[in-house]
Amino acid sequence: MAAGVQRVLAKCQKCIDSGNFYEAHQMYRTLYFRYSSAKKYNEAIELLHTGSKTLLQHQQIGSGSDLALLLVDVLSNGKVPVTDDTADKVVDLLRIMDNDCQDRHAYLNAALRWTIKVEPQCKAGHPVLHKKCGMLFWQEKNYVQARYHYLHSSDGKNLATMLVEYHTTLGYPSEVDLFIAQTVLQFLCLQNKDTAHVVFVSYTKQHPDVEEGPPYYRPLLNFIWFLLLALEGGKLAVFGVLCDKYQESINRDPSYKEYLDKIGQLFFGVPPPRTQTQGGFFGNIIQSLLGGGDDDDDSSSTTAQTPVRTPITPSEPRNESQVELD
Template sequence: MTASIIGPNTITRVRRTLNHAIRDENYYMAHQLYKSLYSRFVSLNDKDSAIRTLHEGIDYLLSKHQNNTATDLSQVFAKCLSAQRFIPSDDIFDYVKDIFKKFGPSLSTERESMLNIVIQWTIEFCPEFPHGHPSLHKNIGYVYWSESNYSSAQYHYLRSSDGLGFAAMLVELHRTRGFKHEVDLFIAQVVLQGLCVRNKIIAQSTFQSYTKLHPAINDEPPFILPLLNFLCFLLKILDSGKLKTYIVLCEQYQSSLIRDPSYTEYLDKIGQLFFNVKAIERRPRHSQHGFLGNLLSSLLSDCDHEGEPSPSSSRPMNVEPLD
């Protein structure tokens, strides 16, 4: 059917039939008519009405517990974003957020399937965001937070640019599920993971917001907790790319870094991404070098190969001013 044949009268007739199906609670017919109405708007090149119709249909079918037909429309919705050449925007991200939230945790597989398609669409149109658009991840992170699914929320916030929201979630998570002495561990993991996914913005902004929002951290740098000082210094030296300074920093705060075994892999990755360090040689956990020993040995080796002086382990180097 050509666009010249499809006009306002056709749209009106389909809408009238749809309203009758809704009145009669004929959910199968309503599902088919929503798809038909969407196709007609596409033929008229009215993409905004097309996407709004799909959102309306998903919302209606979910409200009537018609999960299978709602899932089908959500797949049409997700795939049409690329097929119809939609440009990523906050309006569409709001639609995705609303649909994702209304599916709820009980339909996690269905909504994740839709989300994966949407993320790939944002990567297609915004290749500068290889993990997906930050605003989309912000919206999904917030939904997971509202469901108290902190693990999934953290995954998406790490790929967003909403440091303030991420920090507020972390403060809530620590105060409700963490121990008092772990206040610095919660933010350390996030900063290091953020850097490992090349999201320096989220690492920096979340650290700054967390240290201001958390009631147990009521001071400015230098902090009472050594691990917080390590993170503060680390974030300041990233742009310098100076391997010597990175080595000294890891050496000086080694006693704080051994509190979490996962930090070694994070620091190894950060060294590769920001300081041109080769991946460290993996050795058994009982290696005589001890915790972080392999990492520091690798850093020192790379430093020697680059012709930079190797800092003495018995006499620490002076770190250059970081201000």
């Protein structure tokens, strides 16, 4: 088999050199089927990575994307673990694909599904792949996609640096606190309080328009800082006082109450709201503090989770698409 593979690869290289890319593509597929049938997954991965990269670099986008998707199939069918090496191969091909390549989005989604298959606890995809995708999109100045992927990683320091660049490049001066507040709240909704703390500290230290603190000049930054401290104690009364005292800052973005409602459920034992009326978010906290949060009639009800939504910027001043977090 090895001798036969070498002969096919030699012919394939001659096709590449002569510009016969269609024939080269078919030869790569032939070798892929041989390796897959023999369950030689490592050999198939190397072959498809090399073949896809070669074709993409020669602007054979359709053929190169086809081999890239086959690569993800091998990773998934072979249940290949997510490592720096395998994630690098995936992102390497993603980097070569043009932004307007129709298969780029499908390829990335397929790669994320592979990581979920081998690591089911990573419901939105493995943090290693998200981190590398975040770096790639940041390099491309696609801050929206970079932010999304960093939110599903544990790389708070690079995310903070990216957010500073994002705000100073495209944000308004009045949004300096909104950029980081939204990010911290979303990390907490994803139950990643360690990265939430890292990104807050790194952002406030790096941003040129944020004075040294705490305390900070902007009330919303103080609220986030106190909230992160309150998580350690887990006392509902402290959480309630914070939300009450900083209600004016919280009201600057309608989504904050949804995030805080979820945070209250996850970290402070606040029951989910039964209706959209009856006092709303703050009324729900007061009910809990007064001991009115339990009701036997609702003991069998199912709790619906509040979605973690990701607006482009806190005030969404630009016409870019909104990304949903899983």
